[in-house]
Amino acid sequence: MKAHGRESTTHPDSMANAPRPDGPIPDLEAHEKNPALELILAHRSVRAYRDQPLPERALDLILAAAQRAPTSSNLQSYSIVVVDDCTLLKAICRLCGTQSFVSECSVLLVFCSDISRHVHVCEQRGYVYRGDQVNTLLVAHGDANLACQNASLAAQSMGLGTCMLGNVRNDPQGVSELLGLPRYVYASVGLTIGYPAGDFSVKPRLPRRLIVSRNRYEDDHRDADIAAYDAELRRTGIYDGRREPLNDVAPGTPDLVVDEAYSWSEHCARRLGGESEIRRRDLGQFLDSKGFSRR
Ligand SMILES: Cc1cc2nc3c(=O)[nH]c(=O)nc-3n(C[C@H](O)[C@H](O)[C@H](O)COP(=O)(O)O)c2cc1C
Numbered sequence: 001m002k003a004h005g006r007e008s009t010t011h012p013d014s015m016a017n018a019p020r021p022d023g024p025i026p027d028l029e030a031h032e033k034n035p036a037l038e039l040i041l042a043h044r045s046v047r048a049y050r051d052q053p054l055p056e057r058a059l060d061l062i063l064a065a066a067q068r069a070p071t072s073s074n075l076q077s078y079s080i081v082v083v084d085d086c087t088l089l090k091a092i093c094r095l096c097g098t099q100s101f102v103s104e105c106s107v108l109l110v111f112c113s114d115i116s117r118h119v120h121v122c123e124q125r126g127y128v129y130r131g132d133q134v135n136t137l138l139v140a141h142g143d144a145n146l147a148c149q150n151a152s153l154a155a156q157s158m159g160l161g162t163c164m165l166g167n168v169r170n171d172p173q174g175v176s177e178l179l180g181l182p183r184y185v186y187a188s189v190g191l192t193i194g195y196p197a198g199d200f201s202v203k204p205r206l207p208r209r210l211i212v213s214r215n216r217y218e219d220d221h222r223d224a225d226i227a228a229y230d231a232e233l234r235r236t237g238i239y240d241g242r243r244e245p246l247n248d249v250a251p252g253t254p255d256l257v258v259d260e261a262y263s264w265s266e267h268c269a270r271r272l273g274g275e276s277e278i279r280r281r282d283l284g285q286f287l288d289s290k291g292f293s294r295r
Contacts, residue, residue: 028041039156039157040153042156042202043153043156043202044200044202044203045161045162045163045164045200045203046101046161046162046163046192046196046200047099047163047200048101048104048198049101049104049106049161049192049194049195049196049197050194050195050196050197051104052106052194052195053084054084054107054160054193058155058158059082059107062109062151062155062158063082063109063151064154065150065151065153065154066080066109066111066148066151066154068150069143069146069149069150071143071146072139072143073139075118075139075143076117076143077113077115077118077136077140077143078111078112078113078140078144078147078188079111079112079114079185080109080111080151081109081112081179081181081187082107082109083107083109083110083179084106084107084108088178089108090103091178092110092168092178095170095171095174095175095178096165096167096168096170096171096190097170099165099167101194102165102167102190104194105192105193105194106194106195107192107194108165108190108191108192109190109191110168110179110190111144111145111147111148111151111187111189111190111191112144112181112186112187112188113137113140113144113185113186113188114140114184114185115131115136115140115184115291115292116183116184116185118131119184119291132291132293132295133293133295134293134294136292137287137292137293137294140292141188144188144189145188145189148188148189148191151191151193152164155191155193160195160196161194161196161200162191162192162193164190164191165189165190165191165192166190167190168187168188169280169283170280172186172283172286173286176290183290183291184290184291184292185290186286186287186290186292201236203236204229204236206226207221207225207228207229209225210222210225210229226264226265230263230264230265230266233263233264234260234262239262239263239267240259244267244270244274245274246270
């Protein structure tokens with residue numbers, strides 16, 4: 001497999017003083033190499049799986065790794081639902097925008113924000129639960145995502161492929177019903193796990209200086225850095241056949257953006273101005289109904 005980030009960065013679009021757009025993937029010196037760093041730097045999402053079950057022992061180790069993740073105040077405000085039932089996988093797949101890999105994976109882990117245990121111990125001990133505030137939502141969602149990342153790395157360390165799945169929040173009520181999630185629990189993020197069918201490239205990241213500042217936030221070179229990244233991603237062909245349709249930002253307008261000009265910034269703008277974003281506007285009400293206050 002080839003890491004795009006290691007390819008030559010000279011190209012016709014290059015600008016004076018443009019940063020190398022391959023920031024996050026340094027070439028490791030021999031003495032810097034270690035399995036953990038190499039695994040992290042080789043990360044790529046995998047969206048096609050062979051039809052092969054996951055050994056129970058592998059699942060056991062992945063779940064152990066998930067639970068070793070740091071967790072805010074040791075509250076452990078998450079639960080994991082392991083989905084390996086084919087019918088259920090297909091049903092969840094349908095609710096997640098029909099990304100076929102969801103029904104093809106060996107196992108889907110659904111990481112749920114879960115404050116039900118905390119509400120329970122407060123009630124049991126006669127304390128008024130005062131966690132009904134937006135911070136609890138952030139804490140639980142963060143915990144769930146940290147556990148998910150740990151599980152993902154553990155799975156990748158065994159040669160498995162993974163893909164996180166925020167699309168479990170496309171139809172949060174539907175997913176909640178399918179998994180029997182009670183009050184104070186909602187699906188934050190999924191993780192598909194399976195044996196990769198094919199090779200998957202490492203996706204370049206935004207230039208380091210756009211993401212990282214020292215001591216004080218900086219984005220002085222934002223437009224140049226985004227332009228450099230657009231050029232870099234365009235060359236990978238990642239958006240070939242994967243353009244977001246024009247949406248309500250400009251209804252009825254002909255799509256004049258040629259393929260050569262379509263890249264990360266156009267894709268993001270169309271996504272964030274698109275239908276899927278509108279659909280998720282209801283998420284706040286759903287979270288209220290689940291007992292996750294936004295106060
Ligand atoms: C919280 C989160 C949710 C995601 N949800 C989805 C998803 O619903 N569907 C999908 O195909 N990929 C999803 N991804 C994967 C991202 O698209 C992917 O990480 C990103 O494009 C970078 O590619 P890479 O992981 O191959 O480096 C998600 C990633 C994260 C971190």
